Every structure is written in structure tokens, then in C-alpha cells.
Amino acid sequence: MNLGEPSTMKQAKDIALKISVTYVLLGILWIILSDYFSMILAHEKLSMYIYFQRYKGWLFTLVTGVVIFLLVFRRTSELIISNEKLKKKERQLQIRNQHYHSLFEQNSDAVLELSLEGNVVSVNSEAEGLLESTHEELKEVKFSEFLDEVEMKRVTEYFFQTFKGWASTFETTIHLANNNRKILRCSLVPIIVNQKVTGMFAIARDITLYRENEEMVIASEKLSVIGQLAAAVAHEIRNPLTSLKGFIQLMQISNRINHDHLDIMLSEVDRIDLISGEMLILGKQQEFDLRREKLDDILKQVLVLMEAQAHLDNVSIQYKNLAEKPLYVLGEGNQLKQVFINIIKNAVESIPENKDGNVSITLVTRGDDDVHVIVEDNGVGMEPERIGHLGEPFYSTKEKGTGLGLAVCQKIIERHKGHIQFQSEKEKGTAVEISLPIVDEQIPAASAD
Numbered sequence: 001m002n003l004g005e006p007s008t009m010k011q012a013k014d015i016a017l018k019i020s021v022t023y024v025l026l027g028i029l030w031i032i033l034s035d036y037f038s039m040i041l042a043h044e045k046l047s048m049y050i051y052f053q054r055y056k057g058w059l060f061t062l063v064t065g066v067v068i069f070l071l072v073f074r075r076t077s078e079l080i081i082s083n084e085k086l087k088k089k090e091r092q093l094q095i096r097n098q099h100y101h102s103l104f105e106q107n108s109d110a111v112l113e114l115s116l117e118g119n120v121v122s123v124n125s126e127a128e129g130l131l132e133s134t135h136e137e138l139k140e141v142k143f144s145e146f147l148d149e150v151e152m153k154r155v156t157e158y159f160f161q162t163f164k165g166w167a168s169t170f171e172t173t174i175h176l177a178n179n180n181r182k183i184l185r186c187s188l189v190p191i192i193v194n195q196k197v198t199g200m201f202a203i204a205r206d207i208t209l210y211r212e213n214e215e216m217v218i219a220s221e222k223l224s225v226i227g228q229l230a231a232a233v234a235h236e237i238r239n240p241l242t243s244l245k246g247f248i249q250l251m252q253i254s255n256r257i258n259h260d261h262l263d264i265m266l267s268e269v270d271r272i273d274l275i276s277g278e279m280l281i282l283g284k285q286q287e288f289d290l291r292r293e294k295l296d297d298i299l300k301q302v303l304v305l306m307e308a309q310a311h312l313d314n315v316s317i318q319y320k321n322l323a324e325k326p327l328y329v330l331g332e333g334n335q336l337k338q339v340f341i342n343i344i345k346n347a348v349e350s351i352p353e354n355k356d357g358n359v360s361i362t363l364v365t366r367g368d369d370d371v372h373v374i375v376e377d378n379g380v381g382m383e384p385e386r387i388g389h390l391g392e393p394f395y396s397t398k399e400k401g402t403g404l405g406l407a408v409c410q411k412i413i414e415r416h417k418g419h420i421q422f423q424s425e426k427e428k429g430t431a432v433e434i435s436l437p438i439v440d441e442q443i444p445a446a447s448a449d
Contacts, residue, residue, distance in 0.1 A: 019071055023068065026060075109203050112202040113199060113200075118159065119139070127204070131146070143155070146174040158188055161188075168187070171185050186202060295363060298333060302340045302341055310357075310359065316359070317344070317360075320363070322363060328440070331416045336412070338409075344359060359376070371438050376429060378429040379430060381428050413434060417437050420432065421435075
């Protein structure tokens with residue numbers, strides 16, 4: 001038998017050989033046995049010998065026919081069952097092919113089958129529409145015609161990654177005829193047969209309109225925020241401007257300068273300056289030098305500045321440093337002072353005049369990588385629903401507050417990679433916790449924005 005013969009031919013030869021060998025063996029066995037019995041009958045009775053000789057051929061034919069029938073029936077049954085199994089597998093394969101064909105052709109995304117060389121094997125109609133080319137044209141096309149040099153280099157890296165058996169997803173921009181440009185979200189999926197990558201599927205979706213709508217929404221949101229901010233600034237500045245205008249008109253009518261009015265006017269100008277200055281901090285990415293600052297020293301300097309006001313308001317301030325070693329943060333000292341002054345000032349002002357006020361400041365660590373500064377007071381406190389609005393521009397719980405102080409504090413703490421949290425209970429007081437990353441080693445000055 002040649003090594004190249006199909007397995008089915010080998011099976012057929014094996015079956016024919018078995019039948020032939022069986023027939024020959026039966027014939028030899030029959031000759032030997034029939035001759036043996038003939039000799040025995042010849043000695044006993046001549047008529048029986050003649051009768052046996054006459055019909056032994058028919059008996060041999062009958063026996064061999066039955067045996068051959070059984071052998072052929074057995075092998076034929078096996079072949080029929082095997083054929084039925086094969087037909088069932090073929091039907092399953094056809095169903096799977098139809099599933100694959102439906103997934104390929106009816107897919108709402110563009111699907112391309114690519115060989116290991118990067119050539120197009122097959123595409124669906126969505127791919128033809130997306131790339132504005134026919135199947136035959138795409139077979140001859142080079143993808144460098146759709147991508148610029150930078151994108152081609154980036155996409156090629158994804159191709160090599162997919163050839164290693166890893167699926168990848170990315171976005172890219174293709175350029176078509178008539179300066180038509182499309183943004184695609186692409187997925188590359190390896191085709192693995194017998195644990196080997198034999199090609200890949202490229203699945204693409206046009207997201208150009210989605211990206212344009214997204215940019216429009218972002219632009220619209222920016223305009224909305226700018227409008228809200230402009231309205232809020234105009235509202236806050238209008239009050240002091242109204243006062244200034246009234247006093248100026250009064251001076252024009254009376255033709256006199258009232259120094260009390262001048263003091264109020266200067267106060268209103270300072271208020272406008274404060275609002276505009278704090279708005280600049282909120283809106284502008286200011287650059288400042290980050291240095292290794294000892295937090296205990298900053299808090300002690302703030303306490304010296306705040307003790308006078310606290311004494312006038314009948315409020316006592318206690319400071320506790322519970323840290324086991326000096327704690328340093330990477331920050332800008334003046335801005336951190338501004339935060340602590342604002343927080344402590346709010347705590348002092350939240351305590352009613354008829355109450356013995358107390359403000360406690362605690363410096364502590366909790367086993368993490370942050371240092372925590374906790375400012376607690378026994379003031380009027382706040383309702384839970386107000387806490388969620390703290391830090392919003394122009395939201396204030398004080399009668400004459402601008403609502404920008406806490407917003408500025410939050411902005412500064414965020415730029416220092418920290419967090420600020422509020423806890424309050426009506427008529428019991430408020431606690432503000434500021435967390436900042438600890439710096440252990442000496443770090444040179446750095447710039448942040």
C-alpha cells in the first residue's frame with residue numbers, strides 16, 4: 001500500500017481482505033472436515049457416504065453464505081452508522097458556517113478577514129461601505145493608503161501584538177478620497193486553528209459622528225459653566241457696585257465728602273477685589289514652587305495670626321501635635337497657611353457670641369502615607385444637606401460670605417495632592433479634616449500648576 005493512499009481506501013481494502021481470508025479459511029476448514037467425516041462414513045455405511053458427498057457442496061455454500069452475510073452485515077452496519085455520524089457532523093458544520101456567515105455578513109460593524117501577511121481575504125458589505133472600496137479593490141490595497149505615517153506605525157504594533165495571539169482594541173483616523181476623514185474604533189481578534197494563529201479579524205466602527213457630538217456637548221457644557229460663573233460673579237459684584245454707585249450719587253447731590261461713607265466705599269472695593277482675586281485662584285492654573293515644609297511650623301505660625309481674633313471673639317484655641325516624629329509635606333507654605341487660616345477663621349466665626357467657644361487643632365498620623373490636620377469647633381453646626389454644597393463657588397453659610405473661601409481651599413489642597421472632608425451636626429459643631437501626603441526624604445523644590 002502506498003503511503004499517500006486515503007484512509008477510506010485502506011479501510012475498503014481491509015474489509016475486502018477480511019472477507020476473502022474468511023472465505024478461504026472456511027473453504028480449507030470445510031475440505032479438511034468433510035474429508036475426515038467422509039472417511040468415517042465410508043467405513044460404516046456406503047449409502048450415508050454417497051448422500052454426504054452429494055450434498056456437502058450445498059452445505060458448504062449455505063454455511064459460507066451465512067458467515068459472509070454476518071460479516072458483511074456487521075461491516076455495513078458500522079459503515080452506515082459512521083456515515084450517519086459524518087452526515088450529522090456535516091450538518092452541524094453547515095449550521096456553524098451559516099452562523100459564522102451571518103455574524104460576518106449581517107454584522108453592523110465592518111469586518112475584514114486578514115491573512116498573516118496582512119492581505120484581505122474577505123470583507124462584509126459594511127467594510128466595503130466604510131472604506132468606500134469593493135472587495136476586489138481591497139484585496140489589492142495597502143493599508144498605508146488609509147493611514148498617515150504616525151498612525152501606520154502605531155497600528156502595525158497592534159497587528160504584531162495580535163499575531164502573537166492577543167486581541168487589541170484602539171482608535172485611529174483613516175483618510176479616504178476627496179479629503180474625507182473618519183475616526184474608527186477598531187478591534188483586532190486573532191484566528192487560532194490548532195493552537196496556531198492563522199490570521200485575524202479586523203472589526204471597525206465609524207465613530208466620527210459620535211466624536212463630533214461629544215465635542216459639541218463638551219463645548220456646550222463649557223459655555224454653560226462659563227455662563228453660570230459669569231452670572232454668579234455679576235451677582236456677587238453687583239451688590240458692592242450698587243453701594244458704591246449710591247454713595248457717589250449722594251456725594252454729587254450733597255457736594256460733600258463723608259468720611260464714614262468713604263470707609264464703607266473702600267470696604268466695598270476691597271470686597272470686589274477679594275472676589276476677583278479668589279476667582280483668579282479658582283480659574284487660573286497658577287504655578288508655584290513645591291518645597292519640603294514642616295507642617296508643625298506652618299500650623300504654629302497660623303495660630304499666632306489667629307489668636308488675636310479668637311481672643312476678641314471669646315474663643316479659645318488648643319493645638320495638639322500627636323505625631324511621634326516631625327512631619328513634612330511637599331507644598332507651598334503661603335498657600336497652606338491660607339487654607340488653615342480660612343478653616344480656623346470659619347470655625348471661630350461659627351461660634352455664637354453668647355457661648356464659650358472652643359476650637360481644637362490636631363496634627364496626627366493614622367498609619368497611612370498621609371498626615372491629617374483636624375479642626376473642630378463647638379459652633380452652630382450645619383444640616384447634613386448643606387455639607388454636600390460646601391466648597392461650591394458662591395455657596396456660603398455666612399451672611400456676608402462670598403462662598404469662595406472654601407472653594408479656594410479645596411483647589412489648593414487638590415493641587416497639593418490632598419483631600420478635605422467635612423463633618424457637622426446641628427448645634428454641636430463642625431469638624432474639618434485635611435489630609436496631605438507625607439514626604440520623608442529631602443526633596444528639591446519643584447514646580448506645580
